Amino acid sequence: RGSGKCRNDQETCEECRDTPLPDIFNIHFTQCRKPWMCIGEGDTSLPAAKRQKSRLRTRAEKNLIPEDSVHLDHCMALLQIWHDHRSDLEQQLESLVTKRGALDKISTIQNGHNGEYKKEFFRGHCSANGAYTTLAKGEKDILKLIPQLYGAP
Structure with a gap:
């Protein structure tokens, strides 16, 4: 930036914080927080560098x-995309479990999306800010079915 050019050596820089969602092909969630952290609130009180160093603040x-x-609105839209993919995975797992006749396992999958925190973004995978519900918690046999959804034997 010191030379008056963008990091990609172009004269004009794209404002990536406003990139239309259809134009995004890869998402790096660090600044928006990882989707499984269930962080749905913004902070305007301190610059990022000072926020991390402050000992007066909670984790x-x-x-x-x-x-x-x-x-914040762009981050929430990006987080929603990730949770939409997880919801799709849950639906596919429910279908596969049903076909196998393991109906007792469906409630385990469904329990993974019973959260009420900002459901329009987190699709039921979060019960509160910072409180994530894992996929098929405690059911490794369900998780072992995931490769079959993607063509693995």
Whole structure:
């Protein structure tokens, strides 16, 4: 940036915090927080560098989405995409478990999306800010079915 050019050596820089979702092919979630962290709140109180160094703040406060470096609404839309993919995986697992006749396992999958925290974004995978519900918790035999959904024997 010191030379007056963008990091990609172009004269003009794209504002990636506003990139339309159809134009995004890869998402790096660090600034928006990892989807399984269930962070759905922004922080405007401190710049990111000071927020991480502050000893006066709780871990939860330090994990808030830093609105000085990202746009909260854009982050929430990106997080929603990840949770939509997880929901799709859950639906496919339910279908496979049903075909195998293991109906007692369906409730385990369904319990993974019973959360009410910002359900429009997190699709039921979060029960509170920072509280994630894992996929098929405690049911390794269900998780072992995932490769079959993608053509593995």
